[in-house]
Amino acid sequence: MSEFAPGNALAFLADEIAAMQAQGVYRHPRVLEGPQGPRAVIDGREVVNLSSNNYLGLADDPRLRQAAMRAIEEYGAGTASVRTIAGTNRLHAELERRLAAFKRTEAALVFQSGFTANAGTVAAILGKEDVIISDELNHASIIDGCRLSRAQIKIFPHKDVAAMRRLLEESRDARRVLVITDGVFSMDGDIAPLPEIVAVAKEYGAITMVDDAHASGVLGSNGRGTVDHFGLHGQVDIQVGTLSKAIGVLGGYVAGSKLLIDYLIQRARPFLFSTSHPPAVTAACLAALDILESDEELIQRLWENARYFREGLADAGFDVKGSETPIIPVIVGEGEKAMRLSDRLFEEGVFAQGIAYPTVPKGKARVRTIVTAAHTRDDLDRALTAFRKVGRELGIV
Numbered sequence: 001m002s003e004f005a006p007g008n009a010l011a012f013l014a015d016e017i018a019a020m021q022a023q024g025v026y027r028h029p030r031v032l033e034g035p036q037g038p039r040a041v042i043d044g045r046e047v048v049n050l051s052s053n054n055y056l057g058l059a060d061d062p063r064l065r066q067a068a069m070r071a072i073e074e075y076g077a078g079t080a081s082v083r084t085i086a087g088t089n090r091l092h093a094e095l096e097r098r099l100a101a102f103k104r105t106e107a108a109l110v111f112q113s114g115f116t117a118n119a120g121t122v123a124a125i126l127g128k129e130d131v132i133i134s135d136e137l138n139h140a141s142i143i144d145g146c147r148l149s150r151a152q153i154k155i156f157p158h159k160d161v162a163a164m165r166r167l168l169e170e171s172r173d174a175r176r177v178l179v180i181t182d183g184v185f186s187m188d189g190d191i192a193p194l195p196e197i198v199a200v201a202k203e204y205g206a207i208t209m210v211d212d213a214h215a216s217g218v219l220g221s222n223g224r225g226t227v228d229h230f231g232l233h234g235q236v237d238i239q240v241g242t243l244s245k246a247i248g249v250l251g252g253y254v255a256g257s258k259l260l261i262d263y264l265i266q267r268a269r270p271f272l273f274s275t276s277h278p279p280a281v282t283a284a285c286l287a288a289l290d291i292l293e294s295d296e297e298l299i300q301r302l303w304e305n306a307r308y309f310r311e312g313l314a315d316a317g318f319d320v321k322g323s324e325t326p327i328i329p330v331i332v333g334e335g336e337k338a339m340r341l342s343d344r345l346f347e348e349g350v351f352a353q354g355i356a357y358p359t360v361p362k363g364k365a366r367v368r369t370i371v372t373a374a375h376t377r378d379d380l381d382r383a384l385t386a387f388r389k390v391g392r393e394l395g396i397v
Ligand SMILES: *Cc1c(COP(=O)(O)O)cnc(C)c1O
Pocket: 113, 114, 115, 116, 118, 139, 141, 182, 186, 211, 213, 214, 242, 243, 244, 245, 250, 251, 252
């Protein structure tokens, strides 16, 4: 056997990492030592957890656990095939029927993740001759899908519908045009002006697509999403939802016309070339849908908690302007300050992630909090006490 000199050709990665460390953006993922929840044991410390996307507390719901265990008993651990060969079981078909009914669309198609749903769909529908018009704060999976499609990408300033219209105007010669936006923006917790976007896109005959990763299970009746929230049923061509956030499990889906779904089954590459969800995942998602459809109180509690926590932070003097949803960013300005605030909060028993450039613009560094329906008043009060104490200590309030 020849001598193997590990890492020589990759030595440049050490310089890249050193640069990230110098900028203070090198990450060490924290480790959960039990279930995801409103309080969690993370890196050996019990904390109030304000960093998950577990909006409805379903990630560790006993009904989802039971459904997952029963599905394993009945169907086994994995599918060992992609959906289009031998990897579609009855649970997948049932979940897609249920999701289409939930979203009030003709059909739905489940992907392995929200990421692959976005990237796979955009890349399948658009090509070189086309133009994609995209909000500057759209999610990375949309950006990757746009790149994979090889369409021309035109970015408009965040939520600037007038700028979006100018881009549509100058794209009249394109074969096809897609206008794409997040429904709820993950770093700011604000909502896209979907009625205006849809109206303008329609004037130009453009395709419309909304990524509801943070709106699924959060916004609209029973958590049906942004389209439902604005009463736009039937007016958005492509809706993407995630099963990984409020639904508490894993996956993404596209909801729309039967024509759209029929096409994606033939052409969406992650759907065609990557193994389908294991039975436990699909069954747990079905159990979560049962809960969403029958229990409106859960979503009411989520919004009530979000209101309470946002007002508490504002009363304490923090800048939480812009948040319209349970995503509540606390803007502090400098990246180092945001990281310091996050670290000190953790020592005080509160886990809220610091986020800096390049994830958010320079000077807009923040600690992002996400409130869930599962947090008690006591959890939120404990978090507010820690924020007040550390905020004063660091001169933020
Ligand atoms: C999280 C997220 C996704 C990806 O969803 P996953 O199911 O985690 O892959 C897509 N879009 C947005 C806006 C997101 O926040």
